[in-house]
Amino acid sequence: MERAQTGTPAPAIKPLLLRRMRSEHVEAVAEIEARSYPDAWPLESFSEWLELAACGANVLVEPSQSDGKKDTVAGFILYEVVRKRMHIADVAVSPDFRRRGVASDLIRHVMKMGRKLHKVRVTLEVRKSNASAISLYKHLGFVKKRTIKAYYEDGEDGLFMEVTL
Numbered sequence: 001m002e003r004a005q006t007g008t009p010a011p012a013i014k015p016l017l018l019r020r021m022r023s024e025h026v027e028a029v030a031e032i033e034a035r036s037y038p039d040a041w042p043l044e045s046f047s048e049w050l051e052l053a054a055c056g057a058n059v060l061v062e063p064s065q066s067d068g069k070k071d072t073v074a075g076f077i078l079y080e081v082v083r084k085r086m087h088i089a090d091v092a093v094s095p096d097f098r099r100r101g102v103a104s105d106l107i108r109h110v111m112k113m114g115r116k117l118h119k120v121r122v123t124l125e126v127r128k129s130n131a132s133a134i135s136l137y138k139h140l141g142f143v144k145k146r147t148i149k150a151y152y153e154d155g156e157d158g159l160f161m162e163v164t165l
């Protein structure tokens, strides 16, 4: 059956670009964080993260189409190098960009960097109730290693997950 013509073309999906997170992205990142978690980290945590040695952060951005306008941040990832592993501290995607492979791309980038640095695995913690994130991690090959009792401030258990590189 032919699809009905609505006369309104679907918005074109523009390619997203991976960037190292810089201070100019902090405000947009903090906004995504606030839209993603009830216990969101404050804006200052992201500025501080950028100053820490052994810590890294990336964003995927939709480039601005006009001079002087900022790129749109679609999602971000914060990670740290802990001995032989890469540890993901935070990953979130703007609700406007979800289910387009943004988080997968950001996590795969950290996996790729881990391989380059001769690390052996990537690890993270996730709320036991966060079905969408757990589904994402499984999709990328992560497995649950253990449950951390009352890991979160509200008493919820965390799952410690890892993928071997």
Ligand SMILES: CC(C)(COP(=O)(O)OP(=O)(O)OC[C@H]1O[C@@H](n2cnc3c(N)ncnc32)[C@H](O)[C@@H]1OP(=O)(O)O)[C@@H](O)C(=O)NCCC(=O)NCCS
Pocket (backbone or CB within 6 Å): 036, 037, 075, 091, 092, 093, 094, 097, 098, 099, 100, 101, 102, 103, 104, 105, 125, 126, 127, 130, 131, 132, 133, 135, 136, 137, 139
């Ligand atoms: C979890 C989150 C990061 C996923 O980001 P995303 O860019 O939408 O994920 P992707 O598009 O890369 O998804 C890849 C796969 O993960 C799984 N997945 C992602 N979101 C899912 C959802 N809401 N429900 C079920 N499976 C999901 C699917 O298998 C998906 O593949 P598909 O779209 O082909 O079915 C995003 O929903 C988010 O920012 N949530 C709030 C913050 C958060 O919970 N972060 C993780 C903290 S540990």
